Amino acid sequence: MNPLSRRGFIQAGLAVGGGLLLEIIPGVADAAGSKASFTPGAYLRITADDVITLILARVEMGQGTSTMHAQLLAEELEVAPSKLTLEFAGADRRYDNPTLGLQLTGGSTSTATSWGPYRQAGATAREMLIGAAAKAWGVARSECVAKDGAVVHKATGQRLTYGALAENAATMPAPSVKPREKDFSVIGKPTPRVDSLLKVTGKADFGIDVQVPGAKVAVLIRSPVPGGTLKSFDDTEAKKLAGVSHVVAVPRGVAVVGDTYFHARRAAQVVKVEWDDGALAKFDSKALHEEHVKLLRGSGGKRVKNVGDAVDTLSRAGTVLEAEYSCPFLAHATMEPQNATAWVRDGKCEIWAPTQGPMLAAEQVARALDIAQSDVTVHQTWLGGGFGRRIAQDYVIEAAQVSKAISGPVKVVWSREDDMKHSPYRPAATHRVRGALDASGKPLAWHHRVASQSIVSQVLPDFAGALLPSGLHFMRRAVASMGQGALAERDDSSFEGVDTLPYELPHLAVDFVPVEPGIPVMFWRSVGHSHTAFATESFIDELAHAAKVDPVEYRRSLLMRQHRHRWVLELVAEKIGWTTPAPEGVGRGVAVHKSFESYAAAAVEVRIEDGAIAVKRVVMAIDCGRVVNPDIVKQQLESAAIFGLSAALKQRITFENGRVQQSNFHDFAPLRLNEVPRIETYLRENEAAPTGVGEPGLPVIAPAVANAVFALTGKRLRTLPLSLE
Numbered sequence: 001m002n003p004l005s006r007r008g009f010i011q012a013g014l015a016v017g018g019g020l021l022l023e024i025i026p027g028v029a030d031a032a033g034s035k036a037s038f039t040p041g042a043y044l045r046i047t048a049d050d051v052i053t054l055i056l057a058r059v060e061m062g063q064g065t066s067t068m069h070a071q072l073l074a075e076e077l078e079v080a081p082s083k084l085t086l087e088f089a090g091a092d093r094r095y096d097n098p099t100l101g102l103q104l105t106g107g108s109t110s111t112a113t114s115w116g117p118y119r120q121a122g123a124t125a126r127e128m129l130i131g132a133a134a135k136a137w138g139v140a141r142s143e144c145v146a147k148d149g150a151v152v153h154k155a156t157g158q159r160l161t162y163g164a165l166a167e168n169a170a171t172m173p174a175p176s177v178k179p180r181e182k183d184f185s186v187i188g189k190p191t192p193r194v195d196s197l198l199k200v201t202g203k204a205d206f207g208i209d210v211q212v213p214g215a216k217v218a219v220l221i222r223s224p225v226p227g228g229t230l231k232s233f234d235d236t237e238a239k240k241l242a243g244v245s246h247v248v249a250v251p252r253g254v255a256v257v258g259d260t261y262f263h264a265r266r267a268a269q270v271v272k273v274e275w276d277d278g279a280l281a282k283f284d285s286k287a288l289h290e291e292h293v294k295l296l297r298g299s300g301g302k303r304v305k306n307v308g309d310a311v312d313t314l315s316r317a318g319t320v321l322e323a324e325y326s327c328p329f330l331a332h333a334t335m336e337p338q339n340a341t342a343w344v345r346d347g348k349c350e351i352w353a354p355t356q357g358p359m360l361a362a363e364q365v366a367r368a369l370d371i372a373q374s375d376v377t378v379h380q381t382w383l384g385g386g387f388g389r390r391i392a393q394d395y396v397i398e399a400a401q402v403s404k405a406i407s408g409p410v411k412v413v414w415s416r417e418d419d420m421k422h423s424p425y426r427p428a429a430t431h432r433v434r435g436a437l438d439a440s441g442k443p444l445a446w447h448h449r450v451a452s453q454s455i456v457s458q459v460l461p462d463f464a465g466a467l468l469p470s471g472l473h474f475m476r477r478a479v480a481s482m483g484q485g486a487l488a489e490r491d492d493s494s495f496e497g498v499d500t501l502p503y504e505l506p507h508l509a510v511d512f513v514p515v516e517p518g519i520p521v522m523f524w525r526s527v528g529h530s531h532t533a534f535a536t537e538s539f540i541d542e543l544a545h546a547a548k549v550d551p552v553e554y555r556r557s558l559l560m561r562q563h564r565h566r567w568v569l570e571l572v573a574e575k576i577g578w579t580t581p582a583p584e585g586v587g588r589g590v591a592v593h594k595s596f597e598s599y600a601a602a603a604v605e606v607r608i609e610d611g612a613i614a615v616k617r618v619v620m621a622i623d624c625g626r627v628v629n630p631d632i633v634k635q636q637l638e639s640a641a642i643f644g645l646s647a648a649l650k651q652r653i654t655f656e657n658g659r660v661q662q663s664n665f666h667d668f669a670p671l672r673l674n675e676v677p678r679i680e681t682y683l684r685e686n687e688a689a690p691t692g693v694g695e696p697g698l699p700v701i702a703p704a705v706a707n708a709v710f711a712l713t714g715k716r717l718r719t720l721p722l723s724l725e
Contacts, residue, residue, distance in 0.1 A: 042094045043121045050163030054084045057095040058110040061383035063694045064632035065110045067193045075186040076122030078146040088380035091362035102466045103359035108596035108692025115690050119179035127175045132168040133160050190631040207354030207381045210341045215409035218402045219264040222253040222422045225277040225658035232274045238267040248405045255402045261413050280658040292430035292451040301513035302489040305499035308507035313445035317436030326719040327531035328652035330426035336384020337419045342399035343409035348375040349400050354383040356390040363465040364393045365400045388523035392424050421660040426524030427453040431535035441547025445507035448498050453521050454491035454514050497532035502565045503558040526695040529595040533699030537591035541707045564623050567684050568601035571621040576603040587712025591700040596692025598624040602700040606708040615677045625688035634681040637697040641679050644701030646670040
């Protein structure tokens with residue numbers, strides 16, 4: 001590789017756009033005389049005081065990205081992951097997620113998209129540091145080796161730390177080097193989490209911890225009906241209360257601003273507000289379900305997958321099964337309620353936020369305030385859970401709008417009730433499935449119809465600006481409007497997993513019937529797979545029962561060409577003891593599903609206690625390619641099991657007269673500690689590149705439980721949350 005000038009090399013890196021940016025930035029001493037730094041890429045900075053900083057391109061919301069990215073970098077840099085200091089990337093197109101096309105953490109893509117760039121950054125930096133040391137000692141590069149954060153001369157034992165080499169390394173040409181592909185020392189090992197100490201000692205600042213000098217705290221009063229608008233408000237009593245500074249109208253309602261959250265919350269309770277409920281004043285989720293059923297029993301919708309002629313085959317088949325599966329709206333219910341801090345001044349806006357999309361935040365705030373995106377600065381914080389909720393930027397926009405209204409810094413804080421009643425939700429979905437069996441019990445045809453909302457078409461207008469290259473944001477509305485109609489008819493996130501059924505089926509037809517009631521929706525952990533797997537894995541179980549074949553054997557016989565599905569299926573069956581009789585009073589169920597390029601399976605054991613379903617044991621397996629950190633993969637499977645069981649057994653969001661009926665964890669309950677079953681996790685490792693981990697474990701939980709209930713009681717449960725009543 002020919003050496004490039006420092007400036008030329010920076011330009012070459014920036015031209016990559018979303019890939020590895022090997023920029024060599026000269027150190028600049030400030031008034032305090034700080035040390036020069038060596039920045040071999042957008043992901044790594046080494047300063048002369050020997051601080052090695054990992055710049056995290058994906059946000060950390062509890063899923064372990066900080067640790068796994070540290071392992072990727074440390075593997076090639078020859079340092080312990082614990083020696084790395086974390087820094088979150090702000091809004092910057094250099095950190096675009098190449099899979100998603102914008103700077104976003106989601107879709108279980110963090111490790112998969114960072115597998116190459118972070119290892120490459122570490123390898124390149126290592127070789128440049130070795131080159132700087134060899135030059136300083138006047139020896140051949142081959143005589144030097146990187147070890148434990150320093151370069152060592154093998155013959156003499158001389159040692160220079162990376163910090164001591166940083167300034168000279170910044171002058172070295174970047175070599176052409178490939179990261180190692182085997183014989184890892186850090187990757188694949190159960191490395192302790194690098195964020196644990198920060199969190200248990202309170203040093204990790206979440207969005208809700210941000211303290212900007214002089215900042216007030218705001219609580220918003222929002223329309224009880226989605227899309228409702230403010231008619232009038234009376235703040236007379238609120239302004240009489242101590243600690244209240246402002247009561248102002250903002251686009252989403254009325255902002256009550258106080259010295260503390262409790263001042264603002266107390267005052268908000270006495271503001272009298274009159275609303276125009278708007279078009280959704282009579283919206284009812286039961287009526288929506290009835291509309292779904294009516295449409296699915298008709299012939300409308302868009303054919304999104306067609307193999308053979310399923311409809312004709314079904315019309316002539318001797319054995320035909322039909323089933324309808326219903327899944328409700330769901331809230332994300334992150335442990336840290338939504339919040340953001342903003343300071344609008346001098347035509348610019350500074351944001352501190354727990355967001356999954358820093359560039360989305362910058363673009364949408366700029367649009368809301370009618371300022372340039374370059375005039376918005378986003379400081380990324382730790383997130384107390386995301387699950388897709390923090391892809392929406394409503395809480396960030398609110399903070400910016402309130403700050404502008406009061407001409408000062410402000411933190412907007414949502415209560416749990418605010419979060420439950422005013423968030424975007426996982427869409428409600430209904431499935432109608434018809435299947436035909438031949439004389440031997442094998443499936444001949446499968447016709448699957450899905451009715452739901454399109455998430456992508458709803459969020460496209462907000463995403464368009466962040467997706468477009470800089471300078472083309474004026475095209476945002478045109479691009480969004482051109483794409484919305486088509487996406488509403490064919491939004492893969494509404495039927496994903498159905499159109500890619502792994503089972504051998506001579507005839508398969510999949511129809512998507514978009515129903516757009518106007519309820520705000522957003523990606524929810526595992527997105528469409530969260531409801532499609534419930535339908536597909538429940539129905540394959542029904543076919544197995546009709547064929548009088550064991551459910552595991554039935555699936556296995558139809559997965560002979562899908563070995564990775566079969567691997568995880570067989571693994572959970574073995575570990576739960578599927579071929580041995582279940583204990584008395586116990587039902588076993590199984591499910592297998594691919595999502596986010598990973599293959600997951602679950603086998604569960606259930607009992608009926610006091611007339612309710614009690615899950616006693618969950619055995620999970622995943623094939624996610626090469627495992628970077630087995631402990632974190634297992635943690636994510638356990639998390640998916642608990643998250644999935646909460647939704648499968650307890651949770652739903654319902655609307656009556658346009659109003660959400662749930663308000664807190666008493667009526668949108670997560671699994672309690674005493675209800676958590678024994679969870680066992682197994683990894684089917686291989687040398688394929690890493691794939692998704694955070695979401696793939698969730699889709700198999702609900703169908704496995706429903707199938708176990710059938711095995712125990714003979715009753716098919718086709719509506720979530722599952723109930724015997």
